[in-house]
Amino acid sequence: MTRSSALPASAPAVVAHGKGDLRIADVPLGEPASDQAVIEIAYGGICGSDLHYWLHGAAGESILKDPLVLGHEVVGVVARAAVDGTGPAVGTPVAVHPATPGPGAAKYPSDRPNLSPGCTYLGSAARHPHTDGAFLRYANLPTRMLRTLPEGLPLRRAALVEPASVAWHAVARAGNVRGKSALVVGCGPIGTLAIAVLKRAGASHITAVDMYAKPLEIAAAVGADALLQAADDDAISAVEADVVIESSGNHFGLASAIKGAVRGGRVVMVGLLPSGAQPVAISLAITRELELVGAFRFNDEIDEVIAALADGSLVVDPVITHEYALLDGLEAFEMAKNSAMSGKVLLNFGA
Structure with missing residues (x-):
């Protein structure tokens, strides 16, 4: 099968070449496999891992060895359906589940494929060859990754499906939060989305902690009842929350999470700390x-998140603070790394 004349042979993409080397450049578009649909990407959200590949040439222990197309928080529309007949039809709006569980089912609970050895993720250098992401105008993606979006759910809002699913999973790890007090340490996009999920799940009182005013402003907009500065140890210790979500990704935040938990409480660590020993x-x-x-x-x-976004019970719009055209992607990444000024920064692939 030859590529349709309606689809180009190459498309602009966001590519990390190494530490400090991020480029917006055309990449060739290969022919999709029989179980892959071609997705015209509409929006992509810049994640912390994308920033790490750019700033450090690595995300944790995942080290860049080759140029990598970034991006796993994407939504779009089916431009060409899979030839094997699976998946949605042309014109269908979709979100993307970026994981591919690996082998070794005996080594993890069967209902938790996120823990599978060898799991790959779009836009990840965890394996070699790397798994290219979907920050490009047209992406060939397996139909098993695609989730049809309900009618009426704007693609811009749906761009938060993936990070909201991370937050939803973190809150689920806390157990039943209805009627319980909650503390969220670190109000970047995952932290503020966790606040939105906690609010929807019936937490009785939510306290948000961050270093900066802008993230705390977003936290209040999505449901936080009280706002604290990260340096205020006494106030954090006095919270005594039943449930704590640690989403700062540094040991200072984890220390605050431990201090702010009630005796016998639960601390969920979703912020990924650097590898190695932590004080x-x-x-x-x-x-x-x-x-x-x-x-x-x-x-x-991800399926529950899509339903909650569609029915309006999960309020996430305030988390999106900036939007840039793909060709302005370098500027977008500069804004996304400024946690004092931004929440979720989106790339608009159609602008």
């Missing part, structure tokens, strides 16, 4: 019998 007052967690729980990516929560 954390773990003795306090022991003497207070805290439960420290990890949260990594998500599974089928």
Whole structure:
């Protein structure tokens, strides 16, 4: 099969070549496999991992060895359906579940494929060859990754499906939060989306912590009841929250999360700390019998998130603070790294 004349042979993409080397450049568009649809990408959200590949040439222990097309928070419209007959028809708006679980089912719970050994993710250098992402105008994606979006759900709002699913998974790891007090440490996009999920789930009182005014403003807009500065140790310690979501991704935030939890409470760690040893007052967690729980990516929560966005019960619009055309992608990344000024920064691939 030859590529349709309606689709170009190449398209502009956001490509990380190494530390400090980010380019907007045309990449060739290969022929899709039989189970792949061609998606015309509408919006893409810049994630912390995208920033790390640009700023550090690595995201945690995932080190760039070759140029990598970034991007896993994407939505778009089917431009060509898969030839094997699977997946949605041409013209269908879709969100993308960017994970491909790996083998080794005996090594993880069957209902938690996010933990599978060898799992790959769009826009990730965790494996070699790397798994290219979807920050490009047209992306060939397996139909199993595609989720049809309900009528009336704007693509711009749906661009938050993937990070909202991460937040939804983190809140689920906290257990039933209805009627419980919650503390969210770190109000970047994941933290503020966690606040929105906690609000929808019936948390009785939500306290938000951050270093900067803008993230706290967003936190209030999506449901936080109280706002605290990260440096105010006494106020954080006085919160005594039943449930804490740690989304700052640094050991100072984790220390605040432990201090702000009630005795016997649960701390969900969704912010990915740097690899290696971390200076954390773990003795306090022991003497207070805290439960420290990890949260990594998500599974089928994406379907619940889409439904909640469609019916309006999950309020996320305030999290989006900036939007840039793809060709202004370098400027967009500069804004996204400025956590004092931005929430979620979107790339508009059709602008």
